[in-house]
Amino acid sequence: MSGTVKPGYARPLDLKRGRVDLGHGGGGRAMQQLVRELFHAHLGNPWLAQGNDGSVLPPAVGRLVMSTDSHVVSPLFFPGGDIGSLAVNGTVNDLAVMGAKPLWLSAGFILEEGLPLLDLERIVTSMAAAARNAGVAIVTGDTKVVEHGKGDGVFITTAGVGSLDDGIALSGDGAIPGDAVLLSGSIGDHGMAILAQREGLGLETSIVSDCASLHMLTASLMKRLGPSIRLMRDPTRGGLAATLNEIAHQSGVGIEIDEPAIPVHAPVAAACELLGLDPLNVANEGKLVLVCAAEAVDALLAEMRAHPLGSEAACIGRVREDARHFVQMRTRLGGRRMVDWLSGEQLPRIC
Amino acid sequence: MSGTVKPGYARPLDLKRGRVDLGHGGGGRAMQQLVRELFHAHLGNPWLAQGNDGSVLPPAVGRLVMSTDSHVVSPLFFPGGDIGSLAVNGTVNDLAVMGAKPLWLSAGFILEEGLPLLDLERIVTSMAAAARNAGVAIVTGDTKVVEHGKGDGVFITTAGVGSLDDGIALSGDGAIPGDAVLLSGSIGDHGMAILAQREGLGLETSIVSDCASLHMLTASLMKRLGPSIRLMRDPTRGGLAATLNEIAHQSGVGIEIDEPAIPVHAPVAAACELLGLDPLNVANEGKLVLVCAAEAVDALLAEMRAHPLGSEAACIGRVREDARHFVQMRTRLGGRRMVDWLSGEQLPRIC
Numbered sequence: 001m002s003g004t005v006k007p008g009y010a011r012p013l014d015l016k017r018g019r020v021d022l023g024h025g026g027g028g029r030a031m032q033q034l035v036r037e038l039f040h041a042h043l044g045n046p047w048l049a050q051g052n053d054g055s056v057l058p059p060a061v062g063r064l065v066m067s068t069d070s071h072v073v074s075p076l077f078f079p080g081g082d083i084g085s086l087a088v089n090g091t092v093n094d095l096a097v098m099g100a101k102p103l104w105l106s107a108g109f110i111l112e113e114g115l116p117l118l119d120l121e122r123i124v125t126s127m128a129a130a131a132r133n134a135g136v137a138i139v140t141g142d143t144k145v146v147e148h149g150k151g152d153g154v155f156i157t158t159a160g161v162g163s164l165d166d167g168i169a170l171s172g173d174g175a176i177p178g179d180a181v182l183l184s185g186s187i188g189d190h191g192m193a194i195l196a197q198r199e200g201l202g203l204e205t206s207i208v209s210d211c212a213s214l215h216m217l218t219a220s221l222m223k224r225l226g227p228s229i230r231l232m233r234d235p236t237r238g239g240l241a242a243t244l245n246e247i248a249h250q251s252g253v254g255i256e257i258d259e260p261a262i263p264v265h266a267p268v269a270a271a272c273e274l275l276g277l278d279p280l281n282v283a284n285e286g287k288l289v290l291v292c293a294a295e296a297v298d299a300l301l302a303e304m305r306a307h308p309l310g311s312e313a314a315c316i317g318r319v320r321e322d323a324r325h326f327v328q329m330r331t332r333l334g335g336r337r338m339v340d341w342l343s344g345e346q347l348p349r350i351c
Numbered sequence: 352m353s354g355t356v357k358p359g360y361a362r363p364l365d366l367k368r369g370r371v372d373l374g375h376g377g378g379g380r381a382m383q384q385l386v387r388e389l390f391h392a393h394l395g396n397p398w399l400a401q402g403n404d405g406s407v408l409p410p411a412v413g414r415l416v417m418s419t420d421s422h423v424v425s426p427l428f429f430p431g432g433d434i435g436s437l438a439v440n441g442t443v444n445d446l447a448v449m450g451a452k453p454l455w456l457s458a459g460f461i462l463e464e465g466l467p468l469l470d471l472e473r474i475v476t477s478m479a480a481a482a483r484n485a486g487v488a489i490v491t492g493d494t495k496v497v498e499h500g501k502g503d504g505v506f507i508t509t510a511g512v513g514s515l516d517d518g519i520a521l522s523g524d525g526a527i528p529g530d531a532v533l534l535s536g537s538i539g540d541h542g543m544a545i546l547a548q549r550e551g552l553g554l555e556t557s558i559v560s561d562c563a564s565l566h567m568l569t570a571s572l573m574k575r576l577g578p579s580i581r582l583m584r585d586p587t588r589g590g591l592a593a594t595l596n597e598i599a600h601q602s603g604v605g606i607e608i609d610e611p612a613i614p615v616h617a618p619v620a621a622a623c624e625l626l627g628l629d630p631l632n633v634a635n636e637g638k639l640v641l642v643c644a645a646e647a648v649d650a651l652l653a654e655m656r657a658h659p660l661g662s663e664a665a666c667i668g669r670v671r672e673d674a675r676h677f678v679q680m681r682t683r684l685g686g687r688r689m690v691d692w693l694s695g696e697q698l699p700r701i702c
Contacts, residue, residue, distance in 0.1 A: 023695020027588025027634075030695045051601060052523050053445040053584065054418030056515060060411065067405030068510060070459035072495045094404040108421035108508035110461070142508075144421045146700065152501040157459035157493075159419060159510030164407060172403050233404065237378025250402060283378075344374020344381045349497065 013037045018117040025111065025145030038121055039141060042128040047104070047139035055139040057104055060163045067094035068159040074349040076119065076153050078197045080190075080209030083156055084126035086285060086351060089213045090236070091160040092134045096215035097232040097288065099170045099222050100162030102134060107141045107158050112151035123154060134213040136160070168222065172250035174230035175291045179319040181255060182297065184217065184288035184304055185210070185312040186263040187240050191282035191350050192271045207267050212286030217307045221290070224303055228296030233289045236351055241280040242341040243289050244327045254322020257339065259331045261316045280329075281342055283350045291319060364388045369468040376462065376496030389472055390492060393479040398455070398490035406490040408455055411514045418445035419510040425700040427470065427504050429548045431541075431560030434507055435477035437636060437702060440564045441587070442511040443485045447566035448583040448639065450521045450573050451513030453485060458492045458509050463502035474505065485564040487511070519573065523601035525581035526642045530670040532606060533648065535568065535639035535655055536561070536663040537614040538591050542633035542701050543622045558618050563637030568658045572641070575654055579647030584640045587702055592631040593692040594640050595678045605673020608690065610682045612667045631680075632693055634701045642670060 013033060023030035040048060047055040069090040076083045088105065095102040107127070111120070131138055193209040218232060235243035240262070248255050264272075264279045272279050286309060292300055297315050304310030327339040364384060374381035391399060398406040420441040427434045439456065446453040458478070462471070482489055544560040569583060582602075586594035591613070599606050615623075615630045623630050637660060643651055648666050655661030678690040 021695070022699045025588075025699070026693065026695050026697065027590075027593050028693040028695055028697075031588075050522065052449060052521075054416040054449040054451065054511075054513070056449065056520075057415040057417060059414050063410050064408040064512070065405040066408060066455055066457055066512060067491050068457035068459045068508075069493045070461050070495045070508060072461055072497050074501075098403060098405040098407065100405065104417055106417055106419035106510040108419045108459070108510070110421050110423055110506055110508075140418050140510075142420045144423045144506075144700075144702075146423050146503060146506075149500065150425075150503040152497060155461055155495075155497075155506065157419075157421060157461075157508035157510075159457040159459070159491075159508075160405075161415070161417060161512055162405070169407075170403075171401065237376075237382075239378075242378050342377065342379040344372070344377050344379055346377065346379075348373045348376070349495075351495075 013117060015117050015121055020111045020113055020115040020117065020120065020145055022113055022145050025143060031143060034143065038124060042124045043138045045137045047137055057139060060103065062166060063164040065095050065098045065100035065162045065164050067091055068157065069094065070155060070157040071351060072155050072349050073194065073351050074152060075197055078209055079193050079206055081211035082123055082126050083154060084123035085130040085211055087156040087158045088127050088130035088134060089211055089285060090351060091158040092136060092213045092215055093234045095160050095162035096218040097234050099168040100164045102136045102160055102162045102215050104139045105136050105158050105160045107138050107156060109143045110151055110155040111143065111145045112153055113145055113148040115153050120154065130213065134215055170229065170231045172231055172247055175247055175251035175253050175319045176230065177253055177319050177321040178294055179230055179291050180294050180297045180315050181257065181317040182290040182292060182300060183262065183314055183316045184310040186265045187284055187287065188264060188268040188272060188279035188282035190285040191347050192268045194350050195347060196271060207271060210284055210286035212309055214286060214288055214309060217288060217309050220307060221300060221303055225296055225300055228293045230291040235284050235287055235289050237283050238341055239281040239283055241339050244339065245341040247291065248325040248327050252325060254320040254325060255317055255327045256320055257317030257329050259329050261314050263312045263314055277346065280339060281346050364468060366468050366472055371462045371464060371466040371468065371471065371496055373464055373496050376494060382494060385494065389475060393475045394489045396488045398488055408490060411454065413517060414515040416446050416449045416451035416513045416515050418442055419508065420445065421506065421508040422702060423506050423700050424545065424702050425503060426548055429560055430544050430557055432562035433474055433477050434505060435474035436481040436562055438507040438509045439478050439481035439485060440562055440636060441702060442509040443487060443564045443566055444585045446511050446513035447569040448585050450519040451515045453487045453511055453513045453566050455490045456487050456509050456511045458489050458507060460494045461502055461506040462494065462496045463504055464496055464499040466504050471505065481564065485566055521580065521582045523582055523598055526598055526602035526604050526670045528604055528670050528672040529645055530581055530642050531645050531648045531666050532608065532668040533641040533643060533651060534613065534665055534667045535661040537616045538635055538638065539615060539619040539623060539630035539633035541636040542698050543619045545701050546698060547622060558622060561635055561637035563660055565637060565639055565660060568639060568660050571658060572651060572654055576647055576651050579644040581642045586635050586638055586640050588634050589692055590632040590634055592690050595690065596692040598642065599676040599678050603676060605671040605676060606668060606678045607671055608668030608680050610680050612665050614663045614665055628697065631690060632697050
């Protein structure tokens with residue numbers, strides 16, 4: 001607790017040496033101060049400034065899309081991002097791959113007693129930058145504090161609302177035999193960046209997370225070539241393998257991918273080799289999987305490659321009839337193998 | 352992990368003896384199974400059934416209201432509710448007191464490894480009942496798992512979206528000197544129910560949380576007497592004292608309340624006495640504070656009392672001019688005292 005304060009006067013938060021304590025979650029003065037001097041100071045916008053139990057937002061045109069993600073990544077900071085940028089981009093991307101325009105986010109913080117306020121400030125600053133970059137506002141929030149040993153630094157749950165233009169209907173059940181499968185770039189960067197940081201692998205080449213907001217890329221693809229797009233997904237937890245298996249099951253089809261066509265950066269491939277991991281199972285946080293009509297492949301690839309987040313885009317496979325809904329891969333050596341999703345957990349707390 | 356499963360065949364979740372493991376958060380088969388057999392089985396609705404990264408919702412009429420709350424209550428189960436009903440009602444109430452019609456909720460679960468699946472099922476069942484009761488659908492969700500000792504059973508963050516009819520503008524800055532302050536019923540029940548349960552106080556009379564959804568009460572008040580209502584609030588963390596101080600500061604007014612007018616149930620008063628707590632600082636989860644024009648007091652009280660959640664409604668005070676924004680109380684003994692909000696935390700993890 002910050003001690004007793006005279007009405008009308010309070011010492012500012014000690015952002016340099018201060019730590020989160022249970023008082024910051026108590027609904028009293030200490031919490032008000034944290035909200036004002038840290039959250040509002042960085043995330044400030046007219047909606048948050050309303051200061052009520054909920055934020056009043058303008059009417060949205062068209063259908064809405066709503067999504068949520070809880071973030072428990074460990075460590076909190078990693079090359080290419082942190083839990084703050086991840087929490088914003090994760091939810092923005094869930095809206096973007098539905099074809100929606102991301103509009104508003106909420107953020108619920110569960111802080112562990114003892115978290116340095118400096119770390120929290122760094123995370124909130126990063127959220128603010130990610131939100132600005134994605135063109136969304138964090139319009140409402142909540143802060144809770146749990147005792148030391150009952151949490152792990154900070155968990156952040158974001159929920160997002162976007163608007164969906166008339167006529168857009170992207171869904172995991174939209175893939176049709178004959179369709180092509182496109183990927184916006186290399187796989188495995190996020191998961192291996194986290195793992196290298198966590199385990200102190202001391203890999204010579206630093207691997208950087210691909211954590212990014214995909215909404216500009218998806219918006220330009222939808223605008224130019226929307227009718228040829230069947231569905232979009234961001235291959236996060238479970239990696240490309242889990243995403244393709246989900247699509248195969250939802251659409252009731254098989255998928256065949258070509259190993260040589262799938263971009264994997266050399267340091268990621270090397271780290272996976274070293275640890276016995278398959279890049280197909282490793283999480284990404286700024287990649288797009290897109291299923292489209294075969295005749296639109298060239299145009300969509302050109303459009304993707306014109307965007308910084310799609311410069312390594314490739315056509316990696318096709319959708320086939322298959323009553324068993326198998327995902328299979330033609331390997332570099334000319335063979336074929338099943339691409340299964342894992343039963344459980346390969347890399348815990350990657351997002 | 353549930354072990355290797357043959358494609359197309361999986362043992363059902365062992366809800367009787369099973370526990371959450373890291374595999375349930377891994378994005379693979381185990382997570383899909385948990386989502387399908389537990390979350391979808393209880394919360395099922397057409398939006399959740401879309402099975403995509405986000406849910407597509409119909410257009411909403413009018414302005415939107417968005418709110419979020421993270422829930423870390425300990426213990427998870429208490430007389431009158433559990434973390435599941437709390438997570439739904441908490442966010443529904445934040446929308447309701449803004450004058451909005453609650454429509455859709457998202458739910459992000461952070462599970463601790465080792466949580467009995469039976470507990471999780473009980474919580475999700477309770478969320479489903481609370482959502483049905485409040486007329487809202489849980490349209491999208493997320494599940495993460497953290498290692499044993501890095502969480503505390505389960506944390507649930509809900510976000511909610513509601514629609515706001517034209518002309519409604521309730522805000523904490525709406526109180527005017529001369530206005531009356533109404534309270535829908537007794538205070539302190541939720542906080543003392545949690546505390547009694549947590550500390551094993553062995554109080555003779557069991558205290559039951561007031562955890563409830565206020566949206567039907569607020570809707571009927573708005574419909575019948577909307578123009579005379581300045582603002583509504585639900586006095587949760589920090590209790591009635593914190594809520595009144597927030598209103599006084601936002602509106603730039605003073606507030607004077609009458610101790611004898613404030614309903615406190617005898618067992619709550621006794622438990623507070625025993626523990627040296629002030630019921631004014633204790634959290635509520637199903638109470639409404641309403642500031643209105645003085646001439647509407649009788650009509651609003653009658654309308655409140657006609658509703659089961661407002662049967663003990665009372666006029667507890669009035670808004671005054673006061674440049675210092677003090678909240679003061681006329682005590683039972685005829686004196687006056689300041690009603691301050693606490694600096695920090697009186698009762699941690701009450702919601």
